[in-house]
Amino acid sequence: MAALLEVRDLHTAYGLSQVLFGVSLEIAAGECVCLLGRNGVGKSTTMRSIMGLTRPRRGEVLWKGGSIVGWPPFRVARAGIGFVPEDRRVFADLSVWENLDVARRVAERPGEWTPEAVFELFPPLRAIARRRAGFLSGGEQQMLTIGRTLMGNPELLLLDEPSEGLAPLVVEHLLQQVTALKDRGLTILLAEQGVAFSLQLADRVYVLEKGTVRFSGPSAALRDDEDLRNRLLTL
Known part of the structure; x- marks a missing residue:
């Protein structure tokens, strides 16, 4: 299948500290692909580089075959890439419904997502629609952040560490x-x-280590090989 998103030889740094050293990956329409790795290996930086929040020093980010390197994040979003950041960033003083409505008002892409559609996907949000987002639990804020991103009707959803800090249930x-x-x-x-x-969701995985891709392949290959998981992911 042709790649919907393709990242080629990405090198990204923060000042003098280089984080990515030639990361390449691709994802086809309809796939769920996961970036795995220990803390600090470059997963979030890869997401930020795709989204235009951190400009790479070298390499290409191709969306539907065209380069989007150098685009501001709002333009990337309007092209069809939605981003759910690790720190969620809800509008704390606005209600749940207002967070969704703000996103709806600025969305320029037509599609199926409305506040009602978000409440159908995340039923707990319906009961707290009038509550200010700053008073929500971590799980409720995560649902809201995903829902708010969906209001832009993205074709590709970037989820950065969505399970971090949440209770098992x-x-x-x-x-x-x-x-x-x-x-x-x-x-x-x-x-x-x-x-x-990750392995319950992903069709394919990329494992990062020290800013490079150490392994790529079907998620089943990693799920079924304990020795490989231990080598790549055990602290």
């Missing part, structure tokens, strides 16, 4: 909801440290 519910998005045909690129969470 909340993670299980989140897994079900992200699986529902995958079943609807949404293309997903997931950056995660949680191996079990």
